């Protein structure tokens with residue numbers, strides 16, 4: 001009846017309503033802050049190479065160099081910084097497409113070990129160039145994973161590329177195994193490592209542990225943000241484990257679908 005319908009909310013209900021509104025306001029504030037932080041990061045990231053291109057172009061135009069050698073050096077910087085700019089813009093575009101769900105995934109049952117092996121073959125020369133050992137351990141008879149093979153290749157290449165860039169000596173090992181209901185892929189290095197309190201941030205856009213080092217090696221600071229988005233949109237998860245001076249391990253997990261498990265059990 002009317003009386004029960006218009007009963008005012010109890011103190012508890014009012015309390016949780018107030019809490020919900022508060023949370024919403026906080027979320028909105030956080031969203032606004034992260035948005036404005038994101039834009040200030042982008043401006044900074046783009047401005048840094050632009051400033052040096054502008055500066056060195058001016059030096060060349062006004063012939064403010066002492067030798068042909070110096071001129072070549074400036075041209076080289078302009079060239080390198082242009083490549084960096086193009087890479088940042090490309091990565092940004094890619095990331096925004098992924099985040100907005102605008103890239104279509106081509107899902108199939110994939111033998112991920114093949115994808116991992118081919119990513120290793122493609123990056124091996126760079127490891128060898130640095131004198132790093134590259135190893136792979138792939139457990140036999142792994143179940144297929146329902147994902148996009150090309151996108152997973154991109155993920156593996158990115159992790160292997162990072163492992164090589166942030167390792168001075170030792171080994172890069174890629175592993176793929178099955179543990180209970182999970183297919184696990186890990187990329188491990190014996191590199192510089194990441195401080196524990198920074199581990200949660202490395203998947204954020206433009207977050208870098210050592211800004212200068214990342215730039216020096218051509219990083220855009222967007223690789224891991226792209227990787228995390230790609231893995232999660234294919235139903236997987238990714239985590240990083242690390243110890244400074246010892247090395248880093250990235251672990252990707254895909255849950256084996258119940259159908260596959262059943263088939264395996266029946267065999």
Ligand code: ADP
Pocket residue numbers: 162163164166189191192193194202207208209210214215218219220221222223224225248
């Ligand atoms: P970047 O292009 O700078 O490498 P990423 O998004 O790929 O950007 O990685 C973010 C940051 O995480 C890097 O700048 C680096 O500080 C850290 N990082 C990523 N992978 C590794 C690794 N294998 N070992 C040590 N640090 C790493």
